[in-house]
Amino acid sequence: MPGAIAAxxxxxxRIAIGFSLLAAAFGLFFLGAILWTLxxxxxxxxxxxxxxxxxxxxxxxxxxANAIFGSVAMTFTAIVIATPIGILAGTYLSEYARDSKLAxxxxxxxxxxLSAPSIIVSLFVxxxxxxxxxxxxxxxxxxxxxxIALPVINRTTQDMLSLVPNALREAAAALGAPRWKAMTAVxxxxxxxxxxxxxxxxxxxxxGETAPLLFTAxxxxxxxxxxxxxxxNLPVVIFQFAMSPYDDWQRLAWGGALIITVAILALNILAxxxxxxxxx
Amino acid sequence: MTSEATGETKFSDRVAISRRMRLQDAAFFWIxxxxxAAVVLVLLGVLGSLVWDALPAFRAFxxxxxxxxxxxxxxxxxxxxxxIFGTLVTxxxxxxxxxxxxxxxxxxxxxxxxxxxxxxIGIAVELLAGIPSIIYGLWGFFVLAPVMQRVVQPFLINxxxxxxxxxxxxxxxxxxxxxxxxxxxxxxxxxxxxxSVTRDVFNTVPVMLRESAYGMGMTTWEVVRYxxxxxxxxxxxxxVMLGLGRALGETMxxxxxxxxxxxxxxxxxxxATTISAxxxxxxxxxxxxxxxxxxxxxxxxxFFITFSVLALAKWLIGxxxxx
Numbered sequence: 001m002p003g004a005i006a007a008x009x010x011x012x013x014r015i016a017i018g019f020s021l022l023a024a025a026f027g028l029f030f031l032g033a034i035l036w037t038l039x040x041x042x043x044x045x046x047x048x049x050x051x052x053x054x055x056x057x058x059x060x061x062x063x064x065a066n067a068i069f070g071s072v073a074m075t076f077t078a079i080v081i082a083t084p085i086g087i088l089a090g091t092y093l094s095e096y097a098r099d100s101k102l103a104x105x106x107x108x109x110x111x112x113x114l115s116a117p118s119i120i121v122s123l124f125v126x127x128x129x130x131x132x133x134x135x136x137x138x139x140x141x142x143x144x145x146x147x148i149a150l151p152v153i154n155r156t157t158q159d160m161l162s163l164v165p166n167a168l169r170e171a172a173a174a175l176g177a178p179r180w181k182a183m184t185a186v187x188x189x190x191x192x193x194x195x196x197x198x199x200x201x202x203x204x205x206x207x208g209e210t211a212p213l214l215f216t217a218x219x220x221x222x223x224x225x226x227x228x229x230x231x232x233n234l235p236v237v238i239f240q241f242a243m244s245p246y247d248d249w250q251r252l253a254w255g256g257a258l259i260i261t262v263a264i265l266a267l268n269i270l271a272x273x274x275x276x277x278x279x280x
Numbered sequence: 281m282t283s284e285a286t287g288e289t290k291f292s293d294r295v296a297i298s299r300r301m302r303l304q305d306a307a308f309f310w311i312x313x314x315x316x317a318a319v320v321l322v323l324l325g326v327l328g329s330l331v332w333d334a335l336p337a338f339r340a341f342x343x344x345x346x347x348x349x350x351x352x353x354x355x356x357x358x359x360x361x362x363x364i365f366g367t368l369v370t371x372x373x374x375x376x377x378x379x380x381x382x383x384x385x386x387x388x389x390x391x392x393x394x395x396x397x398x399x400x401i402g403i404a405v406e407l408l409a410g411i412p413s414i415i416y417g418l419w420g421f422f423v424l425a426p427v428m429q430r431v432v433q434p435f436l437i438n439x440x441x442x443x444x445x446x447x448x449x450x451x452x453x454x455x456x457x458x459x460x461x462x463x464x465x466x467x468x469x470x471x472x473x474x475x476s477v478t479r480d481v482f483n484t485v486p487v488m489l490r491e492s493a494y495g496m497g498m499t500t501w502e503v504v505r506y507x508x509x510x511x512x513x514x515x516x517x518x519x520v521m522l523g524l525g526r527a528l529g530e531t532m533x534x535x536x537x538x539x540x541x542x543x544x545x546x547x548x549x550x551x552a553t554t555i556s557a558x559x560x561x562x563x564x565x566x567x568x569x570x571x572x573x574x575x576x577x578x579x580x581x582x583f584f585i586t587f588s589v590l591a592l593a594k595w596l597i598g599x600x601x602x603x
Contacts, residue, residue: 009499016501020392023384027475028401030468031408034419041422088315096309097316106316108594109323115522115590116583117529119556120326123563123579127329147322154319178301180308201410208412211531211556215563235414239532242418250422257415268410272403 035261042258045251050259055221055237058246064256066223070231071260074138074217075207077227078145083199086150090157091183098162107158114151119211121147126215138224138231141217148209149202156198160191193274200271204264210235234260327583334577340570345577351542353566358574360581362542366459366552367582370534371527373463373548378470378527379520385471386478390508391500402479409472417536420465425537428464429456433549452547457539460548469533470523477519481512514596521593529586531556555582 049063056062089110097103121144129140164187172182188195206212218230219237238256241249338345341358348359389402433454441450485508493507509516539551540561553561555578566572 009502013499013501016504017392020384020387023381024388024393027381027385027471031405031472033423034411034416034468035408037419037423038415085315085318088312089319092309092312092316096312103316106320109320111594112587112590113319113323113326115525115529115586116323116326117531117556117586119529119531119559120330120579120583123333123559123576124326124329126563127333128325147326150319150322178305180305181301183308204410208414210412210414211560214560218564235412235532238414238418239535242421242536253418257418261411261415264410264412265407268407 038254038258038261041251041254042261045255046258050252050255054223055232055241055252056248057221058244058249061248062252064234064237064252064259066220067232067234067237067256068259069223069225070138070217070220070233071207071235073225073227074142074145074213074231074233075203077139077142078149078206079199079203081142081146082149082153082202086153086198086202087157087195089150090154090161093154094158094161095183095187110151110154113147114155117211118148118209119214122212122215125212130216133228136216136218136230138217138227138229141213141231141233142227144212144216145206145209148212149206152202152205153195153198156201157191157195160194160198161187163194164190197271197275200267200274204267204271207267208235208260208264210239214239330576330580330583333573334580336570336573337577341574345574346581349542349544353562353568353571356568356570358570360555360574360578362544363553363555363558363578364581364585365544366538367528367554367556367585369459369548369552370462370466370538370554371524373460374466374470374527375520375524377464378467378474378523381467382471382474382478382523385475386482387504389475389479390482391504402476405472405479406476409476412532413469413530414532416465416469416533420461420533421536424465425456425461428461429454433460437549448546449548452545452549454549455539455551457537457551458549459538459552461537462534462552462554463548465533465537466527466530469530470527473526474519474523477522478516481515481519482508484515485511514599518593518597521589521596525586525589525593528589529556529582531560535560555579 049061050065051063051068052065053061053063054066055064089106093103093107093110097106125140125144125147129143130136133140168186168190169182172186173179177185213233213236217233217236219240220230220232222232224231234256238253238260241253241256244250337358341348345358345360346364347361349361350357350359351362352358385405389398389405393401433456436450437452437454441447489507489511490503493503498506534554535557538553538557540553540557541551542553542558543550545552559575559579563572563575566575
């Protein structure tokens, strides 16, 4: 028979654990509810024509082929721009300037960029690429996405390179390898899967970004593969179609949302399994 | 002697090779230096272009721009008070709802949950953190807003609406959209993020410390309250601040459900606007230079708000790591 103090302590413990369980149930319920709504509404919109037909005018049926193509094209271009710069910048900050004050500042700048609101990136790219050329374009959309991806890749490269044991660098130097040779032939290789994980996570991050594309790529009702023209893309089409009063458009918006989410979850799982293989 | 002759050519070869390698080394150094500089330049460019494009608005309205409520595109009168207010209020609502729940889930994941379930649930939470914010906005618009309008808001108006003082927050008509709904959507959005940060921070508590506390006969709650939270305090605050930074700058999750009205109301149910939602909704419609410039000025203010939150978070996390 526990004493009064112990009884109070146990009671308090039960209340706290009860709250924690409730919070967990509540939180997981909401997140589950979102996924469930997404699948429920999205799956009915998914059929072959969503991948083959163009975005329709209101009141007629169609698909999202041009938007899917636009998203893939802009994400790909953005990654092609951001990956080399991000990896090299991470290399500099992690290998050449590990302890310098200036690099510390550069790392901080990178973190600021990493958490800067994406709508601000859109304003920036609008000012440097849309205003001077006088029209919206897929190039500017890709650049805006690259600005989002760059700090992600930079950061993961730094983290991954700092995990490479120093003995490898010393061994390469002892063989007489110049530093760039040691980097490309030894150190990148040992950090390869980690850096690739970072790039995949950056792809996942930018393929769902809407705000950076609002004032850069805008959207386009028709198929275009000309990067200097406004280009349809899934997030902006979802935004426009969801806010519209037309049922057909809203259904397509759910379908597009499901496609994006499945793609991003797949990328995340792929990145995770790569990272998991390294650590095991 | 022939061997000496070949040795000499080899030597000159070696000089040439080492010279070439030194060049390549320098090239690699400068390319990577340039890339790091490019990152810094991008941020300076963002800041520079915002300041430059915001100048006309600040020149026209001066510093009172920040605390003027009026937003009248037809008359060319602009003030940032309403979007700033909306940004802060929605984020506060999100934190008030999201932080305790995130802590609860993190405690559940580190202390209560059966071992075999910890990894799968942890991974699920982290995967959810990667879902784009437009999905949360879509869900808020089609699912949450009608429920808020029909069930939650009438309930709040009928119960809390009559409490003196507090009642003013829950007065007015149930529109469904508004600051409360936007705050709830934001809370659900930052939930996975804060949960995974909190769980990581909780896991930094040395096993020895935790086990000695349990060995002393402490209950789970006492271990959390007197050992884990004090040990991880700064890291926790840092994680919460990072979540706050996200909520403040979020565009798509909010734009769907905020109602886009440039008004300051005491009631959480009222339609309002946030900085990012105002920019997203109005930027392509802005026809006059001063209109566009005012929207960019809003962006600049948002940048400063999120920057200060991030800097504070970094400082706290940095201090946490020193201990």
